[in-house]
Amino acid sequence: MLILGDSGAGKSTFNRHLEHQLWQEYKAGGPIPLFINLPALDRPGKDLVVEQLRILDFPEEHIWDMKENRRFVLICDGYDESQLTCNLHTTNHLNQTGQWSAKLVITCRTQYLGQNYRDRFEPQGGTHYDSSAPGLFKESVIAPFSKDQIEEYVERYVPLEPRTWVKEDFMDKLTTIPGLMGLVKNPFLLTLALGALPTVVNGQRDLSRVRITRVQLYESFVQHWLSANRRRLQNLKVGSDEQRMIDELLDNGFEEDVIKFQMDLSAAIFHEQEGRSIVYYTPKNDKNSWKAVFFNTNPETSLLRGASLLVRAGSQYRFVHRSILEYFYSCTICPSSTIAQFAPQACSVSIDALESIADHPLSKRNLVKEPSIVRFLSERAQLNTEFKRQLHALLERSKTDERASQAAANAITILVRAGVPFNGVDLRGVRVPGADLSGGQFDSAQLQGADLTETNLTRIWLRQAGLSDARMEDVQFGELPCLVESVFSPCGKQIASFSDDKSRGLQFIQYKMDRLIKTVFGGVFTSGAYSLDGLNLALGGTDGSIRLFDTQTKAYGQAFVSKLEAVACVAYSSDGRRIVSGHVGGSLHLWEVAFALVSVFTGHWADVKSIVFSPDSSQLASCSWDYTVRLWETNSSGSGHDSHVTSISVSSVAYSSDGRHLIVGSKDSSVQQYDAERGDPSVIRTGGSYQRLNVVAFTPDGLRVATSWNSNDIQARGIKEGTDASILQGHTAHVLSVAFSPCGNWIASGSVDRTVRLWDAHSGTLIQTLAGHSDWVKSVSFSPSGSRLVSSSTDATIRVWDVRTVESRVINSAGYLAIEAVTYSPNGQQIAGIVYKDVRLWDEQTGELQHTLTHERPVTCMAFSSCGQWLTTGGDRSICLWFLDPNEVPQQWRWLLVLDSLQRVVTIAWRPNTVDFVTGFQDGSTRTWRLQSESDELSIQMLWSAGPAIFNAVDAVISGTVGLSAINRQLLLQRGAIEGGGKLSSEAD
Structure with missing residues (x-):
């Protein structure tokens, strides 16, 4: 079993407790529990059990007797601290004939392992293990404290x-x-x-x-330790000579000397023994080695060693915790505030002061393999502007000096981990081979000619980045290109795959005569399904149609024409009489093979991902990118039953009135505040609700929040932890929408109970119940003056309410389509509403429909800029920007840009009096953007991002890249990269 956990998670404590528990339960003749501290062994990869038993002073004859006759449970602690990469099962020949019979429990820090680490821990089978190796491998994670x-x-x-x-x-x-x-x-x-x-x-x-921060806790701990040891030495009763030495040490920089001693020791441990945390020292054998400097019997050295965070067991020395060793090593690169306090001359090493870049501490080793050290340094980079400047200087140095590549790779790894964005930054010619850029923000970055060899680009944001002529050998994206779709035939001897490439739209791969044979047919297909007898394939096309293909004659047959968007998935019923197709946009079509279209199912608002018939073909189940699964009866049409919702995402975003802060509310009830310019986060309220947070709204100043958890009640409270909450009770069904008035004193809510209700935001008292809608009230919004309120409903109407008189009037209806959301324009003269794929704008006074902004996909959210000239709309994987030119007569909204988002956009807000806006996504991420105009061309640049990162390469230019593998090139192609003047085109295999 492999047990993973972060540094300090309690892995060693768990192992000791496990050993104790196994001894408590031990029965004569049973497996013997044996705790093994791997860093304490010389050759754990070869003599694991023998070496540990010798440390415990077992006689040789007993050791060999136990090898022949006893079984063990080996509890191996510190796999990462030993810098091991081998499989202890295989290198120790465990459970093989004549070898030790043992089961292993191994603990390791999560960060130490990269991808594909299972082969280091899976048993290889043998006489003791009688099933396949993967089935013998178990993996657990130490859970954090609740x-x-x-x-x-x-x-x-x-x-x-x-x-x-x-x-x-x-x-x-x-x-x-x-x-x-x-x-x-x-x-x-x-x-x-x-x-x-x-x-x-x-x-x-x-x-x-x-x-x-984490690094501040360590600094405070070290400071406390130094103070305690100073008091200990001051009160120590010793002879006059030793007292004179102690006084001299205390008077001449005690704290500085102790810190330097530990920094030098940590550096030596990493440089001399590759970071293995335990140091063996015996005066006889090591008096001429590097170890003697730290562990000799010189009185001053003994005093410094005694005041350090070290523990000793016989001839073994180590820091009290692995992370303390890593902390002091990080101090050799960027000293902590504690060190600066006691040793003002200590500072980050300036590259200008070095004779050779090779002398820079970041040139000494690859820190990508030491994530805990990188974390310490990244937190210092967030707090220390001079250190951050030095890291950027190393990047610049690498452009002209190849010897700076290791230091630059470490520098950019630290900066990315610190959350420093590189959006639009000139990184042309930078050399950072082996750097970890995962999750980094490189929107519109200039990386032409950069050396990115072996870099980790997992979940990196490369939208519109320039990668021409960059070296990209062995880069890691952490994912492979996706296959449009492939299916096995019922007999299992044939695979059909589908593509939108006309030259190879349909491919068959068959196993014949001990070899694989591929047959290619033309066409443009996105999905397919075999009939149960394997005689027919139903193929879905980009034009929304279904076409049958005879697998015996290899001929196309009947076609079913649809006016819907492209087919996303197809399924055959068990009797072969019916076919169902799921489409882009969310609709489903049910077809009779003999009589064509039978039913149309609507309900999903995003693309259908997968569909399946029940065994008796009486029911369908479909799942969609709207994060729902729906069940449908095949003998009817209409909306299916929504059986499951699985997402936890951003619910709402709002800027503070001064525009300095951004407040983000999430579906898990957590609230975070960000610096609007830099993206520096702080958690205001942690999540943890067992109910799904359905509605979030903020006051204009961002200091109060109203929430509802899929219930009839609303909770209004301050955003900071510990503030009292008001419970707003009165709705008789789930609340669907909440809005604060501009003054922050009133709350309006809309509900499934078909009413709009007005509340006192401070006391929670119900003021008015506004009735008039005949169906669910989906959205509510106050006018800029706060005197009127607008609501939209699934009854396809918009109502404008006078807050004082509570009288209402109906704005022109949207026909039969529900109005999903509604808001006032900043001047209060227009009302904007979302109607499926349209955003419609009505005159607030006359109710006249003035503009219809049509989109390719359903719209989920919208927001006006404070000047009223910009409107952003979001939907399924896209953000659209619209502009209202005040000089045009009559005024018209003009579409300007589409920004591919790769996820569903659920909320949008503009920063007051700026051209910055923020988007919240279904996956829980938040991104801020800024409009930029250069040479009369408008573009959108990302400022910063928070939350889950994704890989994005839309419009990244990769012409002339060196060493880019075919599979990584295909991945970039699928993610929208371009080469030369246009999109990459796929090549035949």
Whole structure:
């Protein structure tokens, strides 16, 4: 079994507890539990069991007797700390004839393992294992602490020594300081935080403004340790000579010397023994080695060693925790604030001060393999502007000096992990081979001629990036090109694959005469399905039609013509009499093979992903990119039953009134605040609701939020943790929409119960119930003055209400189509509503339809800029930008740009008095954008992104790239990359 966990997650503690528990349950003759600290062994890959038993002083004859007659449970701790890459099962010949009989439990840090790591841990089978190796492999993850576990830990921590704080004091600070509860779900960080909190919050009046990072916890811990050791030495009773040495040490930079000692030791451990954390030292064998500098018996060295965060077991020395070793090594690259306090001369190494770039600490080793060190440094880069400047300088140096490539690769890895965006940055000719750029933001970046060899580009944002002539040998995108679709024939001897390439739209691969034979037919197809007898294929086309293909005669047959969009998926009924097709846009068609179209099913608002018949063909199940599964009766048409919703995503976004901050509410009830310009995050309210958050709305100043969790009630409260909430009760069915008035004093809500209700936002008192709609009220919005309210409904009408008199009037209806959302224009003169694929704008006074903005796909959200001249609309994987030219007579909305988003856009907001806007997506990510105009050409550049990252290469230019593999080229093709002047075209295999 492989047990994974972050640094400090408690893996070693778990292993010790497991060993203890197994001994408690031990029965004579049963497997013997044996704890093995892998870093303490010289050759764990060869003599794992023998070496450990020798450390425990077992006689040789007993060791060989146990090898022949006993079974073991080997609990192997610290696979990552040993820098191992081998499979301990195979290299130790476990469970083979005449070898040790054992089962393994191995712990390893999650970050240490890359992709495809299972082969390092899977048993290879043998006499003891009698089933296939993959079936013998189990994998678990150490779960982070829950809030209850944190509280229990604190309760046990407080009585350990005299303290002025009680449990409630600690819990209050942990829950009030933004983001701290998320940090201390790690047990080791919780221990550090509890020791640091009294000092950190001393003198702080507003804890909501306190920011604590992982590196700051370590710095505070080190500072506390140094203070305690200074007091210990001051009170130490020793002889006069030793006392003189202690006094001299305390008077002449004690803290500086101890920190330097630990920094030098950590650097030596990484440079001399590749980061293996345990150092063996015996005076007889090591007096002339590098180890003697740190572990000799010199009195001053002994004092420094005794004041350091080291532990000793016989001849073995190590830091108290692996992460402490990594922390001090990171200090050799960028000293902490603690070091700067005690040693002001210590600072980040300037490349200008070095004789050779090879002397720079970032040139010493590849830190991509040390993610914990990168994390320490990335947090320092967020806090230390000089260090960040030096990292950028290394990138510039690499453009002209190939020797700077290792340092530059480390530098850009740190900057990407720090969340530094490279959107639009000139990186032409930069050399960063082997860098980890995963999740990085390189929108419109200039990477022409860059050396990206072996870089990790997983989930990188490369939209409109220039990659011409870049070196891209062995780059990793973390994913492969997607196949449009392929299906096995019922007999299992044939595969049919489909493509929108006319020259090879339909391909068959058959196994004949001990070889694979491929047959290619023309056509443009997106999907297909075999009939149960395998005699026919139903093929779906980009034109929305279905065509039959005889697999015996290899001839096309009957065609079923549809006016819907492209076919996304196809399924045959079990009796072969019916075919169902799922389409782009969300509709389904049911066809009788003999009589053509039978039924049309509508209900999905996004493309259908997959469809299947029930065994008796009486029911259909379909799933869609709208994150729903719907069930349909095949003897009827209409809307299917929505059986499951699986997404947790962004629900709402809003800017503060001054435009400095962005507030994001998510479906899991969490609320985050971001710096609108830089994207620096802070968690205001953590999630954790077991209900799905359906509705979120913010006051204009972003200080209060109203929410509803798929229920009849609304909760209104301040956005900060600990603020009291008002419960708004009165609706008799689920709430679908909530809006605050411009003054923030009133809340309007729309519901499935067909009513609009007005509430006092502070007390939660119901003011008015507005009745008039005949179906669900989908959306509500206040006018800019707050005197009127507009609502839209699935009854296909828009109503404008006078807030004072509660009288209403109906704006022209949308026919039979539901109006999904509605909002006022900034000047209050127009009302915009979403009607399927259209955004329609009506005159607020006359109700006249003035403009219809038509889209290719259904629209889900929209927002006006504060000036009223820009309108952004979002939908399924696209964002559209519209412009209202004030100089045109009559005024017309002009479509300007489409931005491919790759996910469904669920919410949009504009930053006040700017050309910046933000989009929230179904996958939980948030991105901010800025309109830019160059040479009369308008473009949209991403400023920053938060949340889940995805790979995006739309309009990335890759002409002349060197070493780009065919499969990676195909992936870029599918993601919209271009070569030369147009889109990449696929080539025949």
